[in-house]
Amino acid sequence: MADTTTSELGRIGLKRPDLFREQCYIDGKWMGEPKHPVRNPATAGLLGHIPNLGKAETERAVAAAEAALPKWRSASARTRADILRKWNDLMLKHQEDLARLMTAEQGKPLAESRGEIAYAGSFFEWFGEEAKRVYGDTIPGPASDRRIIVLKQPVGVVGAITPWNFPAAMITRKIGPGIAAGCTVVLKPSELTPYSALAIALLGEEAGLPPGVFNIVTGDAEPIGRVLTEDPRIRKFTFTGSTPVGKKLAAQCAGTVKRVSLELGGNAPFLVFDDADVDAAVAGAIISKFRNTGQTCVCANRFFVQDGVYDTFAKALAENASALVVGDGLAGLTQQGPLINDKAMRKVQAHVADALGHGAKVLTGAKPDSQGGTFYQPTVLRDVAPDALLCREETFGPVAGLVRFKTEEDAIRLANDSRAGLAAYAYTRDLARSWRVSEGLEYGMVGMNTGLISTEVSPFGGVKESGIGREGSKYGIEEYLNIKAVFVQL
């Protein structure tokens, strides 16, 4: 093991220190030399290292996944479900350790990390159950002596690449349905948050997952990504991350015509109508905007508020935002952690400067926090121009920019004026309006009078440039199943 800073690790205080792994997991073996440093975004302290694997090791992982496939896909659904249930149980048993590890590498407050571990585990439980319900169809034949049967079969070996903002849930949301369906997986987690992934792999091993069913490689994204997108042995590629990288990887998949699922960036509108319960709207806005320091793809990014409640909503949102406790996520009271890195900090600062340059006014925040590093104050700006950067691009930070609107038609037009289409939110107490708005928004998910839309039981995914496919719910497993039609001549 390389020179891990014991002080950073000691601060995490794991009850089971072996959950901290600095090696990759291929074919049921821990391998690779820890070389690449991983830091805690709250302190910039060194947490440890991870291997810098490349093309050859990724191909080895693909070979292991391919070798494990025949046995795994022919195991009964109950066998797969039993292992997935145990995996969820182990996630919950070690929830505190996993949460502390996550906060240390990602920065989010401990309460959010605990919630994410439970959420992450729920995909194992849910899809283990769904594995038992992979029903086919029988179709009335086109002639009296013909029958047609539809079978659903696992796609095969899956390549997966995941981001840093949800270091556990973005993984289980892919490998849960994949493994439940009978696929085997090679995963590259984000190099910024690899330890959650590696701990999950260890618990999978303990749950009884056979070698080769789930493999993790860490290292340089480009060569690993090439194998996962271009190797013909991989039949499905699934990605969560930024839109530009997703487009590039989807293009790389074209050469081998892989099935592709993409969960890319959003630019979520948050609509508040005059007839809204303003207190509920403020509470929803705080959850949707400031969760994970604004670093989720479903975070509200553009606030459109109707004339009649604009001032009240703006004042209350600013009051609530300024009361959020900023700090190291491992500290008990923290409600908002640091941004993930300097690049994220620069983007937030550029968006705020641009909004102010376009005439926006500061209600609270709008500057780095006095704690230094990548801590940024929860920010609310009013009178933001709809063409400011803040509205055109996903900020991925704790900045709420408010735009005023007059009519429902204006609100829907402004909300849909984006190439992204992941999540949208609206607050109104008018039943008919709630239907019109839900149906009019060009988004994959709508939070109507709620700022929280993530649960394993509901389909998560976007339209337009926010992606392809759905994760979670009964639809999520379909992404890992091929349809085969069997024609029978009697």
Ligand code: ADP
């Ligand atoms: P973010 O801006 O959220 O970090 P990215 O799209 O850059 O989003 O990263 C999401 C995931 O994609 C990470 O695991 C990252 O390592 C990976 N990634 C980034 N660039 C590439 C690439 N060229 N090829 C393969 N994977 C990549």
